[in-house]
Amino acid sequence: MSSLTIRDLRKSYGNVEVLTDINLEAESGEFVALVGPSGCGKSTLLSIIAGLESVTSGEVRIEDRVVNNDAPKDRDIAMVFQSYALYPTMTVRENMTFGMECRNVPRAEQKETVEKVADLLQIGPLLNRKPSQLSGGQRQRVAMGRALVRDPKLFLFDEPLSNLDAKLRIEMRSEIKKLHQRVGKTTVYVTHDQVEAMTLASRIAVMYKGVLQQYDTPKEIYERPRNKFVAGFMGSPTMNFLDAKVVAHGDGLGLTVDGGDGAVMPVTSEKSAGLTQGQPVVFGVRPEHFNPVHAHRGDPIATLKVLVDMVEPTGSETILMSRVAGQNVVASVEPDDAPNEGETVELAINMGKICLFDPATELRL
């Protein structure tokens, strides 16, 4: 059963359309990440789901009930804000009971629920403190606790980790994941951090300029991005895009990089379907698919000769900033295999992992 359905949703402020034809569905218990760059409309979409903003046209359903005109409080949702939005004059306990107080939940039951959630999040000792006396991680926990006491149909998270430092962010990330596994509630999670989306979500909705670009599992989004934007947005360092041309190669087809030395990289038969000779394409390779050492045996390999401009060792891997025929190529290789700056080296490409895009429509071929 799907617990959240969004159909043909549009939102505009005056003449500016910020969301265009959004269609999205979340199964019960699913963890959906809304991801995209700033201003892509992901937070607006979340506000609309929460009922804090109105719908211009289309439909939002929570468990088969259209909630377009329901007030936030009647939607049975709970939300965690980026700023945490803890009520500063109330103690942690009062913060957590405020919602129940508004819904006239009996005192005994309030107390019981708070104890239970406090146990779950290990914030029991903080219950009588004010938010100003808490650290960032503790505030984050309390904000989640306030959402949990409601036992809602839908959890909404609005960039909950972006105010934390890097280390704490990773800790809280796995904590959110654990929590979701334990509680099993449908969750919509807004983030601009693609790593957060990849690690947490069961499905990712990539948004750009108010349009839902792709809605799929993390693996599918990473391996088979629908278009150039999704391919470039997900993954770090970002995918390389090289202008190339389809040429004949033996029985099948191959690619040559525009302006290069004419070396042909053979395309696997499954990727060459629909390609015609002479067709211009955008050749997309992720930096990690350059490293021959990572290639499994039997992977189709092609080689590309690049000039290394700069070498950035990160410890676990070494990033090569290089060029081929004036086009930039970023490759990530084993530190031991790294060439020196200024060298021209041949890199192996795992042709089974590449993506080809149409230069005009930017869609994946």
Add this chain to the structure above:
Amino acid sequence: MADATTHQEFDPLATGGMRRRLVSKAIVYGALGLFALVYLTPLLIISLNTLRPLEDIVRTGFIALPEAETMTLRYWGEAWGSFCIGGTCEGVSRFYKNSLMMTIPATVLSTLFGLLNGYVLSKWRFRYDGLVFGLITLGVFMPQQMTLLPWAFVLGKLGLSNTIGGLVFVHTVQGISFTTLFCRNYFVSIPDDLIKAARIDGAGFWRIFRRIILPLSPPIVIVTVIWQFTGIWNEFLFGTVFTSGANQPITSAIVAFSGSGTGERHYNVEAAAVIMAAIPPLLIYVVGGKYFVRGLTQGAVK
């Protein structure tokens, strides 16, 4: 803990040599002392005159120390309870009561309306809310004299001429401009996410106001209360124009001293009455002054 001092915005020890510090200290305290003297001298002279018999004042002038054998506190009592002003001989006590009856309700009401207006204008935005706010705050810049005639008309129509209730009404409405301006600018700095969170929690307009906004308001309430209390207490024009005789607030009544026309001026009694009239606003300042400055700048610097 969070409020432990781990750094200092300005470290006076890091500005240079000892000598320079001493010299600059001397200059600062010297200047402050001089200004304090200028401000406090009139108060001192008036205070001393309340203790001196009239003959003494007439003989040696205003500026003199009271003589030990003739010094007395009885002029205070006279000013409070038995001095004749404008035909009645009850001292200023009646007018004092009038002023309190006018100032306290008007302060409370205008502060409440200001809080409510500020809440709506900052957290429940609506079409043309900026225009509404602009119109309300226009009152801040409007000279009081301009409003005299309209108010006279309104009070007359409502049957509130020459009543304390009428003055309460005028001061409440006049005060809303200021209190709205203060409260709205203060509330703007309260994050909107709090309101959103409360709405999701199921709180409505009034519950959010009562449970979220009001508990955050003490700094601005102190500002508006001080501002309104002192402003309304010291206000003179409306009191003089719209009330007369026994219904006047103390500021207007004191003017009657000079206009009573009996020939002889009771400087000592008048001085006591003037000081009495000045005590309530002074008290308010002493109690809340610290919060006043802090609250006024809050939200303004952002």
